[in-house]
Amino acid sequence: MAAPLELRTARLHLVRLGAEHLDDLVALDADPEVMRYLPTNGPNTRERYLTELLPRMTAWDDKPFGFLAAYEEEAFVGWFHLRPSVADAKVLEVGYRLRRATWGRGLATEGTRALLRHAFETLGEQEVDACTLPENTPSIRVMVKCGMSYAGSFVHPRIPREVVRYLVRAEEAVLQD
Numbered sequence: 001m002a003a004p005l006e007l008r009t010a011r012l013h014l015v016r017l018g019a020e021h022l023d024d025l026v027a028l029d030a031d032p033e034v035m036r037y038l039p040t041n042g043p044n045t046r047e048r049y050l051t052e053l054l055p056r057m058t059a060w061d062d063k064p065f066g067f068l069a070a071y072e073e074e075a076f077v078g079w080f081h082l083r084p085s086v087a088d089a090k091v092l093e094v095g096y097r098l099r100r101a102t103w104g105r106g107l108a109t110e111g112t113r114a115l116l117r118h119a120f121e122t123l124g125e126q127e128v129d130a131c132t133l134p135e136n137t138p139s140i141r142v143m144v145k146c147g148m149s150y151a152g153s154f155v156h157p158r159i160p161r162e163v164v165r166y167l168v169r170a171e172e173a174v175l176q177d
């Protein structure tokens with residue numbers, strides 16, 4: 001049974017992501033601008049979500065973290081995750097992917113801060129990281145606005161390309177506007 005996990009911010013309602021979000025996920029990834037810095041082996045189709053991606057995204061449902069679908073009022077705006085880091089499995093990693101129509105309004109920063117508050121204040125984590133391609137400046141900007149600092153680079157096993165890693169310790173995190 002899934003561990004309860006639901007977060008609210010001023011504008012966002014975050015709930016566990018699951019098969020009921022399949023259509024929204026396929027539509028989100030169908031936008032080439034959304035996928036610009038997210039290399040994949042071909043399009044993220046319904047079939048691929050069902051066989052490969054959704055099982056991976058729901059793998060932490062028994063834990064007090066995982067992937068969360070984000071809603072602004074009743075509209076699906078994208079997702080956030082808090083899951084074991086690709087760079088260091090002892091640390092949790094934040095990530096996000098939002099519909100293009102919602103960009104530039106601070107929603108990624110707002111949702112990421114909610115996940116960081118959850119990690120630090122509820123789960124008692126000491127540090128959280130994130131990674132992205134070095135050219136993904138909007139994503140890096142979100143990390144920096146949350147208090148994260150550059151912590152090196154590594155080859156992401158699933159891409160596989162060199163990505164930059166950003167890290168924040170609990171006492172350094174910027175959790176409010």
Ligand SMILES: CC(C)(COP(=O)(O)OP(=O)(O)OC[C@H]1O[C@@H](n2cnc3c(N)ncnc32)[C@H](O)[C@@H]1OP(=O)(O)O)[C@@H](O)C(=O)NCCC(=O)NCCS
Nearest residue numbers: 034096097098103104105106107108109132137138139141
């Ligand atoms: C990354 C993403 C989640 C950011 O969402 P968002 O809600 O627009 O983010 P925010 O509004 O909180 O912050 C974005 C910041 O990047 C800045 N930015 C946007 N485009 C930029 C660019 N081309 N160059 C430099 N900065 C840029 C914005 O100005 C803002 O910074 P500011 O508040 O200092 O002005 C969104 O662009 C997205 O979903 N991208 C596609 C998926 C993706 O790449 N996910 C990350 C994978 S690691």
